[in-house]
Amino acid sequence: MAETGKTSSYWMGTAGDVVRPRLKGDARADVCVVGAGIAGLSTAYEVAREGRDVIVVDAQQPGAGETGRTTAHLANAMDDRFVELERLHGKEGARTAAESHGAAIDRIETVAREERIDCEFRRVNGWLFSAPGEDPGILEGELEAARRAGLTVDREEDPPVALHPGGALRFARQAEFHPLRYLAGLVGAIERMGGRVHGETRAVDVEEGEDGCRVVLQGAGEIVCTDVVLATNSPARHYLTTAKMLPYRTFAVAFRAPGATLRGLFWDTEDPYHYVRYAGPSAAPVLIVGGADHHTGTKDDGEDRLLGLEQWARERFAGLGDVTQRWSGQVLEPADALAFIGKAPGADHVWICTGDSGQGMTHGALAGMLLRDLILHRENGWAKLYAPARISVRAAGEYLHEGVSVGRHYLDWLLPGEVEREEDVQPGHGAVLRRGLKPVAIYRDADGTVHRRSAVCTHMGCVVHWNSTERSWDCPCHGSRYDPQGGVLNGPAARGLDPA
Numbered sequence: 309m310a311e312t313g314k315t316s317s318y319w320m321g322t323a324g325d326v327v328r329p330r331l332k333g334d335a336r337a338d339v340c341v342v343g344a345g346i347a348g349l350s351t352a353y354e355v356a357r358e359g360r361d362v363i364v365v366d367a368q369q370p371g372a373g374e375t376g377r378t379t380a381h382l383a384n385a386m387d388d389r390f391v392e393l394e395r396l397h398g399k400e401g402a403r404t405a406a407e408s409h410g411a412a413i414d415r416i417e418t419v420a421r422e423e424r425i426d427c428e429f430r431r432v433n434g435w436l437f438s439a440p441g442e443d444p445g446i447l448e449g450e451l452e453a454a455r456r457a458g459l460t461v462d463r464e465e466d467p468p469v470a471l472h473p474g475g476a477l478r479f480a481r482q483a484e485f486h487p488l489r490y491l492a493g494l495v496g497a498i499e500r501m502g503g504r505v506h507g508e509t510r511a512v513d514v515e516e517g518e519d520g521c522r523v524v525l526q527g528a529g530e531i532v533c534t535d536v537v538l539a540t541n542s543p544a545r546h547y548l549t550t551a552k553m554l555p556y557r558t559f560a561v562a563f564r565a566p567g568a569t570l571r572g573l574f575w576d577t578e579d580p581y582h583y584v585r586y587a588g589p590s591a592a593p594v595l596i597v598g599g600a601d602h603h604t605g606t607k608d609d610g611e612d613r614l615l616g617l618e619q620w621a622r623e624r625f626a627g628l629g630d631v632t633q634r635w636s637g638q639v640l641e642p643a644d645a646l647a648f649i650g651k652a653p654g655a656d657h658v659w660i661c662t663g664d665s666g667q668g669m670t671h672g673a674l675a676g677m678l679l680r681d682l683i684l685h686r687e688n689g690w691a692k693l694y695a696p697a698r699i700s701v702r703a704a705g706e707y708l709h710e711g712v713s714v715g716r717h718y719l720d721w722l723l724p725g726e727v728e729r730e731e732d733v734q735p736g737h738g739a740v741l742r743r744g745l746k747p748v749a750i751y752r753d754a755d756g757t758v759h760r761r762s763a764v765c766t767h768m769g770c771v772v773h774w775n776s777t778e779r780s781w782d783c784p785c786h787g788s789r790y791d792p793q794g795g796v797l798n799g800p801a802a803r804g805l806d807p808a
């Protein structure tokens with residue numbers, strides 16, 4: 309499987325690759341879905357079930373994006389918390405968020421059962437802990453807000469594990485699964501219904517005309533269709549939506565957990581927060597710990613963060629064995645905490661799903677149901693809450709903060725280079741060098757060959773930074789990422805770094 313980084317997740321190590329051929333030539337379909345992660349494949353599945361002719365294209369292969377790097381908690385106990393959702397979206401909005409994420413978990417359960425997908429789906433409880441030194445009233449407030457949103461939640465003084473002392477909130481009917489096995493099952497189901505799935509097929513442009521849409525493919529070829537779903541995690545050229553979210557790197561470590569029988573989701577209120585679950589068969593259980601997030605492109609200390617997570621876990625979970633995998637990935641945090649799912653602003657037949665907010669599994673599954681209804685012109689009570697064009701007045705402070713955070717990174721143009729000479733870049737590493745006014749991304753490969761690209765992100769001109777953990781060039785502004793030679797790994801950039 310092609311990947312968006314150097315590290316590999318637990319899921320990549322425990323699922324067979326799903327490889328589909330490149331689309332050769334042109335194609336026609338009712339609906340073209342661009343991107344074969346949880347959002348794209350859920351949407352393709354739902355639309356195919358309604359008898360629509362669907363084609364899915366992915367620049368890499370199904371599951372090669374962030375869905376392969378998740379930790380796959382399935383929760384409608386929202387990680388931005390209900391007190392915050394009520395502030396940003398009102399009590400009704402918080403209720404709709406809980407209902408729609410709950411429906412997403414139900415949908416995954418039903419699809420896994422009906423399509424006989426062996427994806428280790430399991431209903432579990434979730435426990436939320438407050439961070440040391442925090443006002444204990446935080447949990448009390450969250451308990452009331454979560455109940456107002458319709459969740460079954462209780463205070464538990466003696467939870468089965470303690471991320472921190474002081475008890476926790478226990479949320480019923482959360483769930484867990486193996487995301488890549490689920491995606492493999494969706495691919496099979498889509499194909500059984502007559503849908504087509506292609507890997508190694510990058511969309512480079514979408515044109516919408518009076519008689520339909522054209523998806524232009526890299527190299528040659530196009531797909532003519534009535535509707536296009538951009539499920540690329542971060543769609544290119546939708547600047548107004550992209551501007552309402554910030555990219556974060558988040559880290560995960562999987563440990564052998566011999567003899568562990570407990571199952572559940574565990575997370576806390578620290579900033580950045582920790583998230584923990586068990587996985588694997590009873591003969592080989594693992595514990596997966598995630599957290600240590602930082603704003604993309606602003607730090608290059610992934611190894612320290614992974615070590616910090618490992619130490620944090622060993623202090624709390626007795627008897628942990630070896631580390632089996634350590635990885636990182638990217639989440640997009642929308643200013644008002646909920647994904648953007650619906651009609652792309654300014655379009656009639658182009659649909660997007662982005663802004664996962666660390667709950668991309670449920671956002672992706674609910675996108676499948678919501679986009680299906682919108683494409684089929686059906687009413688859906690969730691549409692307003694997730695509308696990509698929304699501007700929430702209550703999130704004005706968050707929009708301002710994000711605008712300032714992004715604007716600040718344009719000052720990187722004024723900074724000196726990270727190294728003064730190409731010779732200072734070690735094999736296997738990259739650094740930004742300044743040539744006059746121009747920042748240049750220098751990568752020296754293991755053989756010593758130097759690769760030079762412009763360090764200016766092709767999305768909107770911020771300066772990229774080297775990420776040694778994933779061996780990539782990462783842009784702090786909206787999260788575009790490039791491989792060491794400058795090819796695009798993550799949008800919203802639509803093309804690679806220019807020659808230096």
Ligand SMILES: Cc1cc2nc3c(=O)[nH]c(=O)nc-3n(C[C@H](O)[C@H](O)[C@H](O)COP(=O)(O)OP(=O)(O)OC[C@H]3O[C@@H](n4cnc5c(N)ncnc54)[C@H](O)[C@@H]3O)c2cc1C
Nearest residue numbers: 343345346347367373374375378381511637664667668669
């Ligand atoms: C460490 C980590 C832990 C997480 N934990 C959780 C969790 O516990 N629960 C949860 O709900 N969420 C979690 N998330 C978030 C979740 O994993 C993501 O939000 C989700 O996987 C995003 O799915 P997606 O389908 O939107 O994008 P992706 O899975 O990234 O899929 C997008 C696809 O589009 C393809 N693509 C991109 N550009 C093009 C193009 N131009 N043409 C064709 N194809 C293209 C890519 O190759 C990719 O396969 C976590 C994320 C990380 C990184």
Ligand code: FES
Nearest residue numbers: 765767768783786
């Ligand atoms: S991702 Fe927008 S400028 Fe780089």
